[in-house]
Amino acid sequence: MRRALLVSALLLSGVGAAGVTGPGTARERAADVPVLVPAAATAAVRLLANPGFEAGLSSWTADTASAVAVVTSPVHGGGSAARLTDSSTTAGISLRGAPFAVLPGEEVTATAWIQRVAGTGGSLYLEFWRPDGVRAAATSVAAGSATGWQQLTVRGSAPDEATTATVLAYSTQAESGTTVWDDVSVTALPPPQRKVPNAAFEQKRNNTRPTEWTVVTAGGSVTSAPGRTGQGVRTTDTSGSGEVSVLSRQVPASAGESVTASVWANGPTGVLYLEFRNAAGARLGTPPTANVPAGSGWRQVSVTGTAPSGTAGLTVRLYSTQAATGTTTWDDVTLRSSADTSYDAALTANAAVLFVGDQRVESYSGVTRVMRPGTKGPNDGVVLSGISDWDANPRLSGSVLPIDGGYGMWYHTTQGTGYVTSTDGVTWTRNGRTTPVSYRGNNGVVQNAAWTPGSSLPRFFRMRAHHTNNPNLPASPPSDNPMRHYYMEQSTDGIAWVAVPGSTPIPGWDVANASWDPVTRKYIAMIKPVPADYAPPSVGPGPRHVWVSTSTDFKTWTAPRPAHMADLQDDALIPSGTSRHGMTPWAEFYGMPAIRYGDQFLGVPWVFEIGWSPNRDNGDPGPDAGRSHLGLAASRDLISWSRPNRTPIVTRGGIDSWDYGFNMSGTTMETRQLQNGEWETRLWYSSFAGEHGCGSANVTAGDCGKATGNAKIGLVTWPTDRFESFRGAGSVTTRPLTPAGRTLTVNYDPGSGGSLRVEVLDGDGNPLPGYGIGDATPVTTNALAPGAAVTWGATSTLPAGPVRLRFTQTGGDLYAFAVS
Known part of the structure; x- marks a missing residue:
């Protein structure tokens, strides 16, 4: 029965307007399509409705119907083709195909055959669209001057906020003529396994320079600037001798791995560096480079290299050539690797x-x-409230696990980790406890997959963060160094916790979410990273987003990799009135658990809507003020996440409600069968009644609208699978x-x-x-x-x-x- 696998897994663990207004602007056009190194992944055929116009114009939309016709001659294949007749040099003629779904980072290649019958013009476009109908990006290639049939090829990577793509045949505005189109096709490579954080330069923290990139300005300046899509970064070299560059965060890579880095550039000069680094962060050998090609407008630059022995990671450097002066704007960095995987059917x-x-x-x-938000139960969904100083503000992140016919819940309190039990998951008891079971918070508890009843093995594992010297906590033991790491602990009863012998800490800070995947039999850690090469303890850790690490034994963990972060669509959906002191609000992910659910993982991103940040430009996110809501995402590999609908899965109450302010979720879901035979899925979550980083003095100063505090834990349910x-x-x-x-x-x-x-x-x-x-x-x-x-x-x-x-x-x- 299908429920069996699902239950065990969960217990444990219409596009835009038809017309186009000037799509051929310089900022969106590509001079050519670079040839990328073949990756381990193979391209999959994407279905395009009526690609050869054999069914007339079915599934295609013309902006000027009278200017588009189906013809039987000339044709490239089959018996029909589409003819575009453009008699104006001020308004283009377009024919757009039906949309197809894309994943963020998916690399799409579209081809079409074109023949110029008369005049000039003719461009093939690949467009990416947000779910609200706004075009997120477009790339094009123009037909050459050759007579007869010629094949056009255009390639682009789907932006993080894109959910669909379309192919567009276009007669350029500045030219007039007649073109015939036929045999359109689309293929796609899955999203890459290697991601450069803030690769599109859209993150809003450190607004005057690129967040998550190290800046060198010895010979000029580096500033944020309008990019090819959204925001980019501009390097200005005024000396002709000093370095001007931006360097990405290091991401994991392995010796022998073949990697192609690509970036879009608009300017006269510049060099793209692909740098391989060892475990200490030192650069290995001479990095492969590629110069910005001659020309004007946006051109894509690509460079390929093979990771040498000793490689632990790689960085991308965008460099203004020391021997020349000039200004170049960069945008949309991508990585393709021999570690990439093909679509798995x-x-x-x-x-x-x-x-x-x-x-x-x-x-x-x-x-x-x-999206179907979860249903709250009695008492507005509240299942646990604070009772005293030690247990004030009970909240998740934390876990609910089935234990001995009932449930155990580990949660955060003001003074550490609380532990309660329940027979039904709704009514909880502290069993007479008047203190936390641990004076440190937890970041998700999982049951040891090797444990069996009567076993001498520890029954539970957990992660905890150490990122500050808190005077209210016991002195940090030597194993707690260095700061800003997650440490592994184990327990036989879920109450007394000790270090996991021989375990390796993971660099990171604050919230993490640990879970167990019974399908791959791996423990999962969704963390906030602080790589050693980025932020020393005296500097703020930068924007909040999610990296992933996995383990088979809760001791040794893979190098954390970038997984998921907020994007422009999250920014656009922030409620009006969030802004404070004229600051443009933006979104970050405060945390996100990954929960195995059938064929996919479900992620529950805690979308932080930041309305005021006194330290936005020095990288310290601590006092940021704003609310958060819970979203829902899906992934099959923990790296590529899809969120076509951004509606919150928990409907927040009004300003006087317990869950108005800052929402967080647990690390587990439970699917169970009800007495009437139907199936129900449950998620435990928590919320502060007020905003993050908001005290009474902040309310008075106008930094925020409601002071934080009064946290509780609640429960929402769905009919199983109906999210x-x-x-x-x-x-x-x-x-x-x-x-x-x-x-x-x-x-x-x-x-x-x-x-x-x-x-x-x-x-x-x-x-x-x-x-x-x-x-x-x-x-x-x-x-x-x-x-x-x-x-x-x-x-x-x-x-x-x-x-x-x-x-x-x-x-x-x-x-x-x-x-x-």
Whole structure:
């Protein structure tokens, strides 16, 4: 039964406007498409509806219908092509394909064949779109002067805030003529495994220089500046001899790994450096470099190198050549590596595929994404309140685990870690305790996967942070050095904690979230990093975001890697009125647990909406003031995260409510079967009633609106799998799947009279015989978890994969599917 795997895992652990207004501006156009080194990952075919115009203009949108026609000559392939006739030099003519889903960082390559019939013009665009319909980025290539058919190729990486992409055939505004287009195709490499923090220079902390980059200005200056997309960084060299550069944070890499670094540049000079470094941070050998190519406008620069022996990490340096003067603006750094992985079509039997993220989604049309916030129980969802000074402000991050037929909860108190137990997860008891079980906070408790009843092994592991010398705590033992690290501890009873023998601390500070993945059998740490080469103790640790490290034994951990951070869409969604003293608000991630859930991990980012920061420009985030909310993200590898819907999963109360202010979540979810046979999923969370960094004096000064304090712990629930849906009349098509099972089930709510049919497609998107829309038996009942079985007449089993699934609904909500 599909629930079995899920329960054990959880207990343990319509785009923009049809027209285009001047897409061919210099800031968005590429002179050419660089040839990147082949990576270990292979490109997957992305389905583009009606790519050869054999179905006329179906699935394509023209901004000027009278200027676009389907023709039978000339054609490049098949029997039809699309002709664009541009008779003006002031308004372009465009033809845009249907959108397809993309993941942040996914590298998309689009190709099309074009023939100039008369005049000039003709450009192929690849556009990336935010969920609110705003175009996040665009890249283009113009047709050459050759006669006859020529193939255009354009490549781009999806920005963090992008959820869909489109291909656009365009007749340039400044030119007129007739062009014919045919045989459009799209392929994509999955998001890279190596990420440069703040690679797009959009983070708002240290507003006058690039956050998370080290700046050298011996020969000039470095400033923030308008970039190719959003904000970039500008290097100005005035000396012709002194160095002007920006250096990225170090990210992990391994000896023998082949890496290609790329950046967009707009300026006369500059050099891209790819630097490999050892464990001490020292640069190894002479780094490979690439000069900004001659030309004007934005050009992409790429350099490839192989990590030498002794490599532990790499950095990217954007360098103004010492022998020359000039100003160059840089933007959108990317890394491709031989460590990158290909899209994995394998689908484990019984593993729920949620529509929280787009890892399994090829495209969708006619439907909208809808987040379903959790339901609060009695007492406005509150399950635990403080009772005294030692237990004031009880809050998670922390964990709820099943223990001996009941539950145990480890949580933060004013003075350390509290521990309570419960028989039902709602009513909790302190068992007579009047002190914390530990005078230090915890960052997630997991059960030792090797422990069995009666075993002499420790039953529990936890992470705790040491980042400051708190005079209210016992003196730090020598093992606590250096500061700003996470340390590993173990316990036989969850109450008395000691260091894990032989364990290695992880660099980081403040909040972390530890969890256990029963599928890969790894412990997961989602942390706030402070690399040794970035911030000494006297300097603030910079913006809050999430890195990931894993372990098989809770002793030895992998080098932390960048995983997930807030982006421009998070900034745009901050409620009005958040700004204080005229400061433009911005978002950061205060923390985020990663929880195994079926085919994916669910991340719960704590989105911090910063309205006032007295130390914004010196990197110290401590006194930042603002509220936070809980989002929901999905990933299959803990590195690439997708959040197509940013609606909070917990609806915060009004200003007088307990959860108005600063929301945080636990590190675990629980799925259980109710007495009526239905399944329910629970998440414990907490909140301060007021804002982070906000005292009464701050309220008086106008820094914030409500003083922090009065924290409580609450509980929200969902019908299992029903977090986010595709709603309305339309269709959703998956990427290729190779299921281990043969029986398809769907979690679907028809609403008022809706129905759902499922087609089974081949790799090219064509229905397989016997599995078409006419063969599919409609699902018309409220198919709660574990879902309703899908049939095609008398057929109840899927054909052998790989296959694609197309869900077509007349209404209602499609939440998830699984194959058992």
